[in-house]
Amino acid sequence: MKNFADMQPAQIRELIRRKEITGPTAGMAKNFTQTNLVILKKEHAFDFLLFCQRNPKSCPVIDVTEPGSSIPRLAAPNGDIQTDIPKYRIYRYGELMEEVADIKDLWEEDMVGFLIGCSFSFEFALMNNGITIRHIEENCNVPMFKTTIPSVKAGIFEGPMVVSMRPIPEQDVVRAVQVTSRFPSVHGAPVQIGNPQSIGINDMNRPDFGERVTIKDGEVPVFWACGVTPQAVALQVKPELMITHAPGHMFITDLQDEKFSVL
Amino acid sequence: MKNFADMQPAQIRELIRRKEITGPTAGMAKNFTQTNLVILKKEHAFDFLLFCQRNPKSCPVIDVTEPGSSIPRLAAPNGDIQTDIPKYRIYRYGELMEEVADIKDLWEEDMVGFLIGCSFSFEFALMNNGITIRHIEENCNVPMFKTTIPSVKAGIFEGPMVVSMRPIPEQDVVRAVQVTSRFPSVHGAPVQIGNPQSIGINDMNRPDFGERVTIKDGEVPVFWACGVTPQAVALQVKPELMITHAPGHMFITDLQDEKFSVL
Numbered sequence: 402m403k404n405f406a407d408m409q410p411a412q413i414r415e416l417i418r419r420k421e422i423t424g425p426t427a428g429m430a431k432n433f434t435q436t437n438l439v440i441l442k443k444e445h446a447f448d449f450l451l452f453c454q455r456n457p458k459s460c461p462v463i464d465v466t467e468p469g470s471s472i473p474r475l476a477a478p479n480g481d482i483q484t485d486i487p488k489y490r491i492y493r494y495g496e497l498m499e500e501v502a503d504i505k506d507l508w509e510e511d512m513v514g515f516l517i518g519c520s521f522s523f524e525f526a527l528m529n530n531g532i533t534i535r536h537i538e539e540n541c542n543v544p545m546f547k548t549t550i551p552s553v554k555a556g557i558f559e560g561p562m563v564v565s566m567r568p569i570p571e572q573d574v575v576r577a578v579q580v581t582s583r584f585p586s587v588h589g590a591p592v593q594i595g596n597p598q599s600i601g602i603n604d605m606n607r608p609d610f611g612e613r614v615t616i617k618d619g620e621v622p623v624f625w626a627c628g629v630t631p632q633a634v635a636l637q638v639k640p641e642l643m644i645t646h647a648p649g650h651m652f653i654t655d656l657q658d659e660k661f662s663v664l
Numbered sequence: 665m666k667n668f669a670d671m672q673p674a675q676i677r678e679l680i681r682r683k684e685i686t687g688p689t690a691g692m693a694k695n696f697t698q699t700n701l702v703i704l705k706k707e708h709a710f711d712f713l714l715f716c717q718r719n720p721k722s723c724p725v726i727d728v729t730e731p732g733s734s735i736p737r738l739a740a741p742n743g744d745i746q747t748d749i750p751k752y753r754i755y756r757y758g759e760l761m762e763e764v765a766d767i768k769d770l771w772e773e774d775m776v777g778f779l780i781g782c783s784f785s786f787e788f789a790l791m792n793n794g795i796t797i798r799h800i801e802e803n804c805n806v807p808m809f810k811t812t813i814p815s816v817k818a819g820i821f822e823g824p825m826v827v828s829m830r831p832i833p834e835q836d837v838v839r840a841v842q843v844t845s846r847f848p849s850v851h852g853a854p855v856q857i858g859n860p861q862s863i864g865i866n867d868m869n870r871p872d873f874g875e876r877v878t879i880k881d882g883e884v885p886v887f888w889a890c891g892v893t894p895q896a897v898a899l900q901v902k903p904e905l906m907i908t909h910a911p912g913h914m915f916i917t918d919l920q921d922e923k924f925s926v927l
Contacts, residue, residue, distance in 0.1 A: 443710075446710055447706075447709055447710040447713065450710065450713050450714065450717065451713065451728055454713065454717065454725055454728065455728075455738065462717055465714055465717065465718075467818075467819065475718065475816060553738060555730075556730065579927075582926055582927050583926075583927075585848060585926045589926065590926075663845055663846075663848045663852065663853075663926055663927075664842075664845050664846075664926075664927065
């Protein structure tokens with residue numbers, strides 16, 4: 402197996418484009434920022450961008466394509482959101498219709514792509530600080546929960562914040578806050594520490610998305626705003642057509658995670 | 665004279681609305697965030713919001729009104745951008761036509777207001793750290809310069825970054841970087857320190873906007889991205905109608921500056 406971690410983003414994207422990589426992208430092109438993708442028609446683009454602007458913790462915008470263009474000019478000028486994600490999800494009127502390997506046949510001239518920051522970026526930063534990530538250890542998807550924290554409405558878009566949870570050893574919680582605070586553009590500091598009930602989470606073993614992970618003695622559940630929020634919110638609107646990445650199958654940009662650190 | 669510094673934002677806005685305050689707002693409602701204002705028609709709103717998103721240092725968006733509404737629901741739910749600024753500028757096709765005390769007669773149903781962060785916020789933070797602000801000492805407007813730093817284009821909007829300059833004593837430069845880095849939502853860290861030529865500024869005594877200030881021995885000119893940038897860029901497009909605040913006559917929000925600190 403090739404060492405995808407040490408490859409450049411453009412090399413990985415080329416392999417994805419040639420359908421030689423078809424699975425999840427976690428751990429590939431180390432230190433480069435991976436993003437969620439939401440594609441909507443132009444009629445919804447202003448409201449959706451405004452929703453993201455109003456909810457920067459859950460919807461940190463990394464790049465937006467010009468209407469009709471599938472090139473993320475800032476994040477990956479040689480990339481193409483029609484082909485460079487291993488697996489896409491096609492939603493019509495809010496229903497998941499199919500998963501596909503590219504969207505060349507579906508692209509239309511009034512589409513706008515939103516690249517939204519993802520937790521991979523701050524997980525690297527945590528690991529660089531010696532804080533291990535349980536769902537990586539357990540080789541599963543991060544547990545995610547719908548909360549009672551409302552997002553700030555924008556036009557037709559509204560809905561609750563979705564959070565991801567990582568168990569953090571008690572003595573590392575302060576450091577985890579510091580490390581992730583440096584990255585406000587990729588979810589930033591936690592939204593809740595140690596009291597899931599206060600944000601409407603009653604059963605830590607039943608995440609709404611992803612999988613459960615072990616919480617060991619002496620560990621505190623820490624919750625971060627999650628990039629699934631904008632997808633969940635956009636789906637509630639039941640747009641005629643919405644295209645996203647499939648979970649874990651992210652868009653790999655040319656931007657380095659460290660670029661998003663403010664300190 | 666009343667002590668405007670200790671009044672609440674809503675009280676100041678009420679006095680402005682009644683035309684009892686007609687001058688600059690610097691120093692009023694201490695610790696509350698003041699903003700630049702740009703009003704455009706909806707047809708330009710997506711491109712302009714995208715421009716701001718792509719240029720967060722010069723165009724930090726604090727709030728955007730829903731199309732047709734003049735209420736900044738997040739920044740000041742009891743405020744009104746038709747009346748709560750002491751002096752507005754009306755531009756038609758890129759030309760300054762007049763300055764007015766309210767825009768009730770000009771408001772239209774397809775207008776969108778953009779409240780954009782202003783340097784008052786980080787100046788308070790600098791002063792709280794014992795770093796004096798020269799243009800406040802000299803009781804004049806901050807000197808601002810067009811640079812050779814290009815903004816990132818979005819749709820029809822493009823143009824160079826405008827920066828503001830503050831002379832900082834050499835021994836305080838590092839602290840000034842630290843303090844302003846905490847506030848990425850209100851311009852953040854400097855863009856240049858000590859080498860104006862490198863960003864196309866050849867004569868420190870001839871600012872493009874505002875007024876010159878004294879640079880004393882042992883002081884370094886430090887440059888921050890400036891909220892005049894989006895106005896300058898929007899004007900180049902020569903929109904049929906654009907309304908802004910007059911320089912120094914800002915919109916005072918209910919948000920506290922400290923809220924915008926990430927650490």
